[in-house]
Amino acid sequence: MASDLDFSPPEVPEPTFLENLLRYGLFLGAIFQLICVLAIIVPIPKSFEAGTEPSEPRGAEVTRKSKATAPSASKRPKKETKKKR
Numbered sequence: 458m459a460s461d462l463d464f465s466p467p468e469v470p471e472p473t474f475l476e477n478l479l480r481y482g483l484f485l486g487a488i489f490q491l492i493c494v495l496a497i498i499v500p501i502p503k504s505f506e507a508g509t510e511p512s513e514p515r516g517a518e519v520t521r522k523s524k525a526t527a528p529s530a531s532k533r534p535k536k537e538t539k540k541k542r
Contacts, residue, residue, distance in 0.1 A: 472480070
């Protein structure tokens, strides 16, 4: 009766290439999602925020240039009339 029990490991086929690709792709996707969630939860250090301030004057220069070009574009050329003699 004890000899009737079979304790050998079950025969499981080895995973195919696509199954391995799917498995590791899901692991990488889960790691990427965890990194994204942590990026939202963890606050940004103040040193990085100070580095973005120099970009603000550039934006102001761009708006100044666009304001300077706007009046010149809206000016109409003077109407040239011939002098009457």
